[in-house]
Amino acid sequence: MPVVNSDLCVECKLCEKACPIVNGVDIKYPEVKQAFAFWDNKTRTKSSSGGAFSAIARNVIEKGGVVFGAAWKDGFKCVHIKCETIDGLEAIRGSKYLQSDIGLTFSEVRSALKEDRYVLFTGTPCQIAGLRSFLLKPYEKLITVDIVCHGVPSNQLFCNYIEKLKAEFPEFANANGFEFRNR
Numbered sequence: 514m515p516v517v518n519s520d521l522c523v524e525c526k527l528c529e530k531a532c533p534i535v536n537g538v539d540i541k542y543p544e545v546k547q548a549f550a551f552w553d554n555k556t557r558t559k560s561s562s563g564g565a566f567s568a569i570a571r572n573v574i575e576k577g578g579v580v581f582g583a584a585w586k587d588g589f590k591c592v593h594i595k596c597e598t599i600d601g602l603e604a605i606r607g608s609k610y611l612q613s614d615i616g617l618t619f620s621e622v623r624s625a626l627k628e629d630r631y632v633l634f635t636g637t638p639c640q641i642a643g644l645r646s647f648l649l650k651p652y653e654k655l656i657t658v659d660i661v662c663h664g665v666p667s668n669q670l671f672c673n674y675i676e677k678l679k680a681e682f683p684e685f686a687n688a689n690g691f692e693f694r695n696r
Contacts, residue, residue: 565658567602569658576631578654579596579625580595580634581596582635589671591613591614592613593636610665610693613636613640622648626655637665641657
């Protein structure tokens with residue numbers, strides 16, 4: 514669940530107005546009428562879904578755009594980050610089936626779009642809906658890619674699970690990475 518930092522909140526209620534769950538806000542986007550299968554031999558062995566994300570992200574960066582996706586921070590905390598280089602894509606490659614901390618990325622997306630840059634934003638369907646609601650209007654240079662989702666656990670639940678694994682299996686005590694899907 515989202516948590517409001519009461520030390521920073523000015524009670525403007527914009528977060529509540531933008532929440533698609535609270536308000537049922539639905540920005541109309543063009544209906545998708547095509548579907549594609551994808552396999553990229555350059556990156557598929559480093560990826561969890563055939564390399565589609567890497568190919569799309571590489572294209573966006575080559576056009577001077579910016580990519581947003583989930584990365585690991587401080588061990589096993591899942592956070593959304595901004596990436597502007599092809600080398601930086603490594604941190605956000607691979608599935609992370611968790612509620613990532615969005616931080617200020619929605620504002621960063623809006624700023625990049627206002628600079629007329631291409632933006633690729635990947636995340637869960639509710640994160641994509643939240644971003645679209647936050648933006649209030651469609652943008653031609655916004656590309657979104659969401660995962661098939663049946664609900665994701667919180668970062669805290671996941672960290673509790675990791676600690677349980679480390680306690681039960683001493684050989685994992687120094688683990689510093691996790692893959693949800695074997696590449």
